[in-house]
Amino acid sequence: MAQVSLRQIKKTYPNGFTAVHGVDLEIKDGEFMVFVGPSGCAKSTLLRMVAGLEKITGGEMWIGKKKVNDLAPKERGIAMVFQNYALYPHMKVYENLAFGLKLSGISKQEVDQRVRHAAELLEMTHLLDRFPKQLSGGQAQRVAVGRAIVKKPEVFLFDEPLSNLDAKLRASMRVRLTDLHRTLRDSGQAATSIYVTHDQVEAMTMGERICVLKEGRIQQVDTPTALYNRPANAFVASFIGSPEMNLIKTNLHQADGQIKVQLGTTQLALPATHTARLSNNKAADVIFGIRPEHIHFHARSQGDSLPLETTFRFMEHMGAEIFLYVSLGDTPLTVRMPAEEAEALAQLERGAPVQLHIQMSACHLFDGQSELSLLQP
Amino acid sequence: MYENKRLGFMFALPFVLGILFFKLFPFIASFALSLTQYDLIDPPQYVGLENYRELANNDPLFQQSLGVTLWFVILAVPLRVGFALLVAHVLNFKMRGINFFRAAFYIPSILGGSIAVAVLWRFIFAKHGLVNIALIKMGFEPVAWLADEHYSMVTIVLLFTWQFGSSMVIFLAALQNVPTSLYEAAECDGASKTVQFWRITVPLITPVIFFNMIMQMVHAFQEFNGPYMITEGGPLNSTYVLTLYIYDQSFKYFNLGYGAALSWVLFALVGALALISFWSSRYWVFYAGEKDNK
Amino acid sequence: MTAEEENNAKPPLMRYLILGCIAFLMLYPLIWLVGASFKTNSEIFSSAGFWPSKIEFSAYAAGWKTSSEYTFATYFINSFLITIPKIFVTLISCVMVAYAFARFDFYGKKILFGIMVSTMMLPLIILRMPQYLMFREFGWIDTYLPLIIPSAFATDTFFVFMLVQFLRAIPRDMEEAGMIDGCNAFQLLFHIIIPMLKPAIISVIVFQFIWTMNDFMGPLIYLASVENYPVSLALKMSIGATEEVEWRNVIAISVVALIPSIAVFFAAQKHFIEGATSSGVKG
Numbered sequence: 001m002a003q004v005s006l007r008q009i010k011k012t013y014p015n016g017f018t019a020v021h022g023v024d025l026e027i028k029d030g031e032f033m034v035f036v037g038p039s040g041c042a043k044s045t046l047l048r049m050v051a052g053l054e055k056i057t058g059g060e061m062w063i064g065k066k067k068v069n070d071l072a073p074k075e076r077g078i079a080m081v082f083q084n085y086a087l088y089p090h091m092k093v094y095e096n097l098a099f100g101l102k103l104s105g106i107s108k109q110e111v112d113q114r115v116r117h118a119a120e121l122l123e124m125t126h127l128l129d130r131f132p133k134q135l136s137g138g139q140a141q142r143v144a145v146g147r148a149i150v151k152k153p154e155v156f157l158f159d160e161p162l163s164n165l166d167a168k169l170r171a172s173m174r175v176r177l178t179d180l181h182r183t184l185r186d187s188g189q190a191a192t193s194i195y196v197t198h199d200q201v202e203a204m205t206m207g208e209r210i211c212v213l214k215e216g217r218i219q220q221v222d223t224p225t226a227l228y229n230r231p232a233n234a235f236v237a238s239f240i241g242s243p244e245m246n247l248i249k250t251n252l253h254q255a256d257g258q259i260k261v262q263l264g265t266t267q268l269a270l271p272a273t274h275t276a277r278l279s280n281n282k283a284a285d286v287i288f289g290i291r292p293e294h295i296h297f298h299a300r301s302q303g304d305s306l307p308l309e310t311t312f313r314f315m316e317h318m319g320a321e322i323f324l325y326v327s328l329g330d331t332p333l334t335v336r337m338p339a340e341e342a343e344a345l346a347q348l349e350r351g352a353p354v355q356l357h358i359q360m361s362a363c364h365l366f367d368g369q370s371e372l373s374l375l376q377p
Numbered sequence: 378m379y380e381n382k383r384l385g386f387m388f389a390l391p392f393v394l395g396i397l398f399f400k401l402f403p404f405i406a407s408f409a410l411s412l413t414q415y416d417l418i419d420p421p422q423y424v425g426l427e428n429y430r431e432l433a434n435n436d437p438l439f440q441q442s443l444g445v446t447l448w449f450v451i452l453a454v455p456l457r458v459g460f461a462l463l464v465a466h467v468l469n470f471k472m473r474g475i476n477f478f479r480a481a482f483y484i485p486s487i488l489g490g491s492i493a494v495a496v497l498w499r500f501i502f503a504k505h506g507l508v509n510i511a512l513i514k515m516g517f518e519p520v521a522w523l524a525d526e527h528y529s530m531v532t533i534v535l536l537f538t539w540q541f542g543s544s545m546v547i548f549l550a551a552l553q554n555v556p557t558s559l560y561e562a563a564e565c566d567g568a569s570k571t572v573q574f575w576r577i578t579v580p581l582i583t584p585v586i587f588f589n590m591i592m593q594m595v596h597a598f599q600e601f602n603g604p605y606m607i608t609e610g611g612p613l614n615s616t617y618v619l620t621l622y623i624y625d626q627s628f629k630y631f632n633l634g635y636g637a638a639l640s641w642v643l644f645a646l647v648g649a650l651a652l653i654s655f656w657s658s659r660y661w662v663f664y665a666g667e668k669d670n671k
Numbered sequence: 672m673t674a675e676e677e678n679n680a681k682p683p684l685m686r687y688l689i690l691g692c693i694a695f696l697m698l699y700p701l702i703w704l705v706g707a708s709f710k711t712n713s714e715i716f717s718s719a720g721f722w723p724s725k726i727e728f729s730a731y732a733a734g735w736k737t738s739s740e741y742t743f744a745t746y747f748i749n750s751f752l753i754t755i756p757k758i759f760v761t762l763i764s765c766v767m768v769a770y771a772f773a774r775f776d777f778y779g780k781k782i783l784f785g786i787m788v789s790t791m792m793l794p795l796i797i798l799r800m801p802q803y804l805m806f807r808e809f810g811w812i813d814t815y816l817p818l819i820i821p822s823a824f825a826t827d828t829f830f831v832f833m834l835v836q837f838l839r840a841i842p843r844d845m846e847e848a849g850m851i852d853g854c855n856a857f858q859l860l861f862h863i864i865i866p867m868l869k870p871a872i873i874s875v876i877v878f879q880f881i882w883t884m885n886d887f888m889g890p891l892i893y894l895a896s897v898e899n900y901p902v903s904l905a906l907k908m909s910i911g912a913t914e915e916v917e918w919r920n921v922i923a924i925s926v927v928a929l930i931p932s933i934a935v936f937f938a939a940q941k942h943f944i945e946g947a948t949s950s951g952v953k954g
Binding site: 378379380381382383384385386388389391392393394395396398399400402403404406407410464467468470472476478480481482484485487488490491492493494496497498499500501505506507510539591592595598599601602605606620623624627628633636637640641643644647648651 | 683686687689690693694697698700701703704716764767768770771772774775776777778780783786787790792793794795796797798799800801802803804805821823824825826831850855856859881882884885887888891892902903904906907910918921922925926928929932933936937940
Binding site for chain 2: 051052053072073074078079080082083084086087088089090099100103104147151
């Protein structure tokens, strides 16, 4: 069993700075968990604490049935893939893969077997005789992954492995890694993985569960879909999803048994579903959130598409869709719509008025002070 | 502008002239000189390879000097380079006061070539010098460093090793160029600190090790001040390195032809060793260099 | 930091201890030298400790006066008369030549560079006698010319090499901007390149200063009259007669002899070490 358990994990540096504030997290056996967040959120620090490369100053870390706080990386049953590959430049690829195994006294035969198996899995058998400087970025990264696989670890740790690759390569490596993970897991091998990235697209596409971090604190841990549809706070709401969710600081007004939200000069009524979920929190001060794809040009027939007057700024043609940039007073809004709608908007000049419709049932509300979601599920 | 070959040559002109007059011409002249008998008073007399035959067959002092020189190089160079690497390794971590230590180790290497230090060295190894005083205090017998032909070599070897600072500084820079992530990967691979040093650090700095080794070897063969001032080549020629012999023959006894021949032997010796080192470097020096990929 | 951080808890103490011991052993002779210069003769030969029981300045005065007809004032002036001009001409020629190698293309560049690198590696004692004969022909014996003039022709290849490595690492952008502005080569050199070379130039000055002050064999071969002796020869002279050496005086004057070098070194410490390593690392 290779679950990873973080209990009240803290990291405080000698100079007094606290990077990680009491993190609690349970990672299931075989799960592909992604740590994501902006720079400085301590995701790498957390990963390195799991690895044993950073000292844990508070709390307990458990891998499987072992408490590993004081164990060296080698003794924790982990394998790490580094951002800059960290391949030994003076050893051939075969040696790079075999190095750690030979150190643990595994027989030459077994070593050879494991190395060749990993090479096959990653389609790099033809590279075994080369030196790292003769490899392309993608090939080097595969070797780094191979080095982790041959160790047959309990837990795989990935520290932003794709950041140094160009966009196209990143996309294909993403698929390869996810595929690899499922293959290993299906073949009965331990495949618990923790993957650190700052790229939310990687997180969303690869993660079975995602842990969103900000400044050393967990914001939310959930599946990609849940994070997308039910963000726990404004930070998660804006971090996940591209283009970003539109967030507007505004007020709620209660009148005639209806709760309305102030948007620009208009007040739009919240649907009954939302009003019911709006706990007893009578906060008038809120952050209103609506994803770009939930703002439409034409009213939807659902009846919860309420009109909003905005001012046109400009459009970006993305091929299958267009991104429309408008202003609501001083507030910029991003709208995402199918390319067919572009014709209707083609005549508009900057500053011209345009009416859009907000799909109210898809809106989010966050407390104006705490930024926590006001909508209980 | 930089493609202007004449302009470039003009800037390099001092060097070209310097090479011609002060290096190339003397170089050829010294070989010519080695084929003569010349004492500055009478005109030089051509004697062919007589000087070389003389030193090969008839000169026990040459044999002695050659042996002393080789012995000195074999002892002093590994000590100096080894120490430099070790200290650089110990010094290579985030620490306060690294500048202090770096300066402390570096100063001897810049002062060490001076006569002042040679004088000092002669003094501290004297019969009642600092070293013996310390030995006595620690309960050992004093040693006649400068008077005993078995120990005199130690004094000049120590002086040479004492100046390891310049090599150390170069090693330190090289060590700091090794990416930390390699050590982390090695740690995850289960490599102990010792394994990390021998299997990762050392292989990656072999170019620098090679450079230091060659430079120090050349310096060791040219060592003059120490043996001249501290032991004066003695006692009983136990520290009579080739440079001293060449100096004596050339400038003391004005046996110019013979001195030139001796210096050519030294030159050939160093040249041969350098060539062997370069040839061997193919097998153990690894250049990380540029990516030659795709 | 990382795993290093782990080590910062225990072995730094070990490291500091080791480093401290080595540094102490290395520097103690020098420190002791200073202390000894204030001691009496008998004390020098009996105690290994640093502090003199009574501070005596007489060694300095006596050493300075020396037993020759000149005081060390003469000898120091002589040393400077050699060193300062030498540094001057070294800088001019080495910068020019390094500029040529690092930037220009010219006839025989590769060969000359190869020659430069190989002369750095081969014993130069082989050239001493022919050079002596040559200077004798010129009538330069017993002057400082044989010590200074060769440096005017960039014969200190170590410096050329160091400057070339330094220059190679500097991008040509600013020079290209200068060229567009209409600068000729000398202007580029003077206004753009030399300011950028400052750390390396300081290294050259410091190294050449210390090495020239320490130079022994050169003056030994070329200088005949005592009044022309620099400090290095004067020191040797004071040991000359074997038995009755006034060690106190010799030690005092050795201390004084080392002061200029130490002063220059500390004055330029930062630039010094940067320059020294930049030439050696890229294999």
